[in-house]
Amino acid sequence: MADDLNSVNISPDAVRRYHHGDLRAALVAAAEAVIAERGVDGFSLREAARRAGVSPAAPGHHFGDARGLLTAVAARAFRDFGDALAAADQGGDRAERLRGQGLAYVRFALAHPARFDLMWRRALLDKTDPELKAAADRAFVILDRAARGEEVLRHGPEDVALAPSIAAWSMVHGFARLALEGAFGPEPGAAERAAEALLPRVLDHLSV
Known part of the structure; x- marks a missing residue:
């Protein structure tokens, strides 16, 4: 590399x-x-x-070097990812907003598997890069607002008030990884169909 x-x-x-x-x-x-x-x-x-x-x-x-270029690619991927989450937030109650953003999350991963993979390959990226940090933080804030409401305060990664958002993030990210790894079948479109049919019901199990 x-x-x-x-x-x-x-x-x-x-x-x-x-x-x-x-x-x-x-x-x-x-x-x-x-x-x-x-x-x-x-x-x-x-x-x-x-x-x-x-x-x-x-x-x-x-x-x-390569790390610098990959970091710029990841920053752009996070910006596009955040845009997709924001576009999916059509209002409604928290459950409706999480369903919309959860589907947007998985659709982005399935549409851009290599970019999605890079976003989480932290060892390959410059984690101190301000553009990468800003784009990644923005994406989380969009999900956080859907999980906890519009007016929320964050006091660091160990803030227990983040628990609903971390639960939603973990559930959706895990679903995306399963889909990418073929857990819902090898047939064309199987992952997309599973996301549409199952993910909203999976998210309904969250107590938010």
Whole structure:
């Protein structure tokens, strides 16, 4: 994964893209394409650079190394994930809101399995990165509000008041992992059908 960032010349087209501010976005998109095809463990910084049309040295200008680029990919994935959760929150009581967000959670995982996998591969990411932290925190806050109400305060990860949200998160995340691992059958669409039929009823067992 950690390909050497050797100093080699960048093509004129790549230099123009770099100076126009497009290289970062191009590299993130290329990295997403690599992990979608090869999985997170098959990621190569050199391959991402090749697909973006730049030299292996180019990612160092923006990301420093493979961890930096994967962190940017994970931050974007968390932002999209948070958007999906927010779009699914159509109001109603807490049970209705949790059902909607729970389905959005699992649908995102099934639609973007490689990105979803990367989001939780903390050993591969820079956990201190402010963009990653902000995007991940936002996604949790959206779920937290559905579980506990609009006006809630958080006092740290050990706050016992978070218990309803942690219960919902654990249940939905576990369901997503089971679905991704084929627990509901190998047939095309089996995981999606299981999510639609079972997840709302599973979430109804939560006392929130």
